[in-house]
Amino acid sequence: MYLGESHRRTARHTLTDLSPTADDLYITDVPGKGKGIIALRYFQRGETVLAEPPLFTQGLVRSAASVRAALAQCPPEAQHAFWELHNCHPARGSALGTFETNVLPCGANDAHGRVAPRGGVFATAARLNHGCAPNVNNAWDAARGVLVLRALRDIAAGEELTLGYGALLARREDRRAELRAKFGFECACEVCVLEGKARAASDARRECLAALYGAHLQGAYGDPFDGVGEAALALRLLREEGLPVYESSFCYSGFHCCAAVSDYVSAKAWAVKAFEASRAAFGEEHASYWKGLVANPNSYADAGSLGRRTLAGPDSPLWSVLGF
C-alpha cells in the first residue's frame, strides 16, 4: 500500500533481502510505496496468483464499532496482521480507517453500478499496490470464500503485482485526482510517468475508451457494423494501454452485433475471444457463459434479430485496413 510520497516505480527487483509470504510471492518494501508484492516466478495470463480468505468482512453499513467487534472475534495472528496494514484515513480512526484503506469486494462490483454486499480485508492482497495498467485482477470466489487474484497478462519473475484501485478509463490528471482523494498518494506508475506526446496519446486513448465503454454498456452503437468496428478499435486501444480487464465487455458487443445479423462465423470468433478474456480475468466459472455461445452462437437470444449481413471477427485484417 502506498505511503503517500511520489516515486518512480522500479520494474524489477532483486530477489535478495525479501521476506517470504505465499509460495511464489514476496512482500517487500517498494521504493516510494511502502510494502508491495513481487512475483518470484513467471505467471501465465489467467493463472491464479493468490487465493486468500479474508481476515474478516463487513457489510456496506459499517462503523468503527462494527470493525472493532469483528476484529475482536479474530485469532491473535489475524488481529496482528490487520494492525500491520496502512491507514490512509487516520481521521476515521485506526480501526475503520485501516479497514477502508485496505477493503476489497467480497462479491461483484460491476459496471452497471451493482456493489458487492460485503467487503473484506486480506493480509497479503492488502499489500498490492495500485497501477494504472494493472497486471492482476481480483475476483471473489463465493463457493470457497476466498479472494482470487489472477494474472491479467503474462507476468515475469521479479515484476511487482499491481491492481487497479480507481477508474482506469480516465486521463492521467483525473486518475491521479481520484487516487489522491481516496488513498492520499500521487500515482507514479509507468503510465503516469509518461510525458509529452506519449502522455497525450495515452490520455486520448483512455478518453476514447471511456466514451466507447459507456456507449457499449448501453448497446448505444447505431449500426451493427459500427458496433463491431468500435469493439475492434477498443481492443486495439486496450492492447496499447495495457488494460486487458475490459476486453470481455467489448467482445460482448462484437458478438452481439455479429449474432444479430446471423454472421455466426464472426460471432463465434468474438465469443472465443470473450471466453479467453473472461476466463483470464474472472475464472473458468464466470467464463462458462461463453462456452455454449462458442459452440452455438445461434442460440443467443438476439441471434438473427436484424437483417442478414457479413461483418468481421476481432482479428480480421479488415480493421487495420480501415484504420480501426
Ligand SMILES: [Zn+2]
Ligand atoms: Zn498511474
